[in-house]
């Protein structure tokens with residue numbers, strides 16, 4: 293029987309692990325299939341306080357993990373496949389094999405990249421279509437690339453991809469960006485980046501690998517083709533809450549609802565980071581709510597036992 297199990301190993305989960313470990317609760321962290329979460333897919337993190345020169349995302353995660361481990365966190369590289377939150381202790385099945393029980397649970401499973409939903413997109417995923425510039429950008433050295441989206445992620449990916457690409461075209465379905473001013477300016481001032489406004493993707497072209505995109509202008513309805521070798525889809529994220537559906541209150545988009553700090557609709561279950569936050573979605577806010585979840589779980593265990 294565990295005191296606290298933490299599901300998900302991004303900044304929220306690792307901070308919750310650090311705090312619950314230092315509270316002598318001997319936390320078990322189930323790391324998930326993409327250990328470290330979204331920060332492992334990013335390069336420079338320039339807005340995490342304490343690093344005036346910035347820090348690489350994977351390094352930040354590695355350091356957080358080492359810090360949580362130093363105080364007694366146990367890590368298990370596995371996925372939670374089913375949960376029963378209807379009674380305490382809570383029961384979790386790991387990789388469809390092992391069953392564990394815990395007095396309290398912290399969910400920090402984060403969110404995953406959205407796709408456009410085209411069959412050509414899924415067919416060419418990993419063959420020119422990607423959701424992670426830092427993972428795959430290098431493969432497109434000396435090639436033209438397209439980035440889909442108008443938010444901070446699209447600006448960040450496009451700017452990063454100019455390190456490799458001959459040219460980056462940002463394709464956005466409107467004529468106004470959602471991205472913050474600073475990220476917009478960075479992309480707009482980059483001579484390797486151009487914008488294609490009011491365009492939606494109809495098809496990713498290519499048999500074995502991507503050769504281009506067919507898109508439609510939303511105003512004129514004209515269809516045109518853009519030759520490119522890489523297509524980076526940066527159109528937001530979906531919370532990883534599938535396994536908890538029907539057992540916890542969620543908003544219509546599947547984000548876990550929290551109140552009074554990190555409490556969910558089930559006493560003893562707490563949620564931290566992007567899995568419960570459609571608004572801020574920053575590493576620092578995830579870490580902050582991870583700390584809150586640890587303190588909330590500790591207080592819950594003191595009173596509920």
Ligand code: NAP
Nearest residue numbers: 441442443444445446448465466470526527528571572573
């Ligand atoms: P986002 O802000 O939700 O932006 C998603 C973009 O994709 C929007 O421009 C949206 O268009 C477009 N889009 C959504 N569905 C689409 C579809 N089916 N077809 C075409 N376009 C579609 O997501 P994000 O850029 O991933 O950012 C998420 C959060 O992380 C934000 O809070 C952001 O500030 C933060 N973030 C911060 C940084 C940083 O500070 N370094 C970096 C990355 C992300 P519409 O605008 O028309 O809705």
